[in-house]
Amino acid sequence: MIAYVDMFSGISGDMTLGAFIDLGVPVEFLKEKLSLVLTGFQLKTTLVYKNHLKATDLVVDVIDQGRPSRNYKEIKALIKNSSLPDYVKRNSLAAFKKIAQAESHIHGQDIEIVHFHEIGGIDSIVDIIGSFLCVDYLGIKKVYASSIPMGSGSVTCSHGKIPVPVPATVAILKDIPVRESDATTEIVTPTGAAIISTLASSFGHMPEMIMKKVGYGSGKKETGSRLPNLLRIMLGDPLADEKYHNTVVQKQVIHVVKTNVDDMSPEILGFLMETLFENKALDVCYVPIQMKKNRPGIQIEIICSKHDLDNIVHILLTQSTSIGVRHHECDRCFLLREKAFIETSFGKLQVKKITNPDNSIRFVPEYDVAKTIAREKNMPLKDVYTQILIDASFHDPLHLTGTDVEYKTLK
Structure with missing residues (x-):
């Protein structure tokens, strides 16, 4: 199963969790799993209609309103000491690290003690961990996403009025494709940015797939955009085209x-x-x-x-x-290509290891390596290439376990 996250109106934590619930993740499942990490909240869902599109509106009702926001060190301990699945732990920690690094740089504080303010509260912790629990529950193996539309204007936070997109969101989305929109308020929150930048393997066009389900998560704001404030997540199976289905x-x-x-x-x-x-x-x-x-x-x-x-x-x-x-x-x-080292007539050399579509392996000499040998040995470059290829043919590709692996010639 693969997923495509269509952010035509941005993304936030509650929109993401709402869309996953709309796809069929039981609210009771989320409550049970999240209770392994923290307490003091309730999950409430309502069906809403925006521009005649039905969506799930999720509200994280925080019972303990007096609990101060946590810092990065506290949140790390909360997740690491839980009994959450490894996938959920790993990605939740990665998402919070993105937020912590952004806040640390913006406020000039040590990453371990920086407070997350609005995004360190129970609701954002629920949104982030809950989103990764949903991915695990739905059996999603790979996530793709659209480029991210950015709002405009300003918002008021604990530090006062700041421009949109807010600095933390900008920092988290470094090196990720974004685009302008007609929204006149914040439509991408730091929580949403952290979730999608951790989840998505690539940003751009929707991949080819056989569509199975579509879920919509509702945002809370009136954004000023012509588009409804919704997040759409599409689930499907990758096309079973054997020519490209092979992961190599x-x-x-x-x-x-x-x-x-x-x-x-x-x-x-x-x-x-x-x-x-x-x-x-x-x-x-x-x-x-x-x-x-x-x-x-x-x-x-x-x-x-x-x-x-x-x-x-x-x-x-x-x-x-x-x-x-x-x-x-x-x-x-x-x-798929990787760097490997093999024993040859010229000693141990670096080569390219290439995996063919049928999963067979071939080795290709590196030009700069072969050129150096040709000059040192006063040999024609074509003869050096030929000898390296002959030596490579004696290597057992089944011994390869990753990049930078040393090969031994089979005698």
């Missing part, structure tokens, strides 16, 4: 960047390629083309991650003669 075939959303030039020196093109790779370009290629006025030119094509797109575009416009670039989002599939 990886999928990734990338960006393709292109530009055409007809007035660049080959030396500068060489420097440009080196600079792009140094700045996390995944691949760079130059293609001969015929441009306007019958000029021979070069098409520069780069693939990169979304996080690195702006920097790659800046380098291209700075280091080349291009006055404009084009880019688009693209899906790519690639084989």
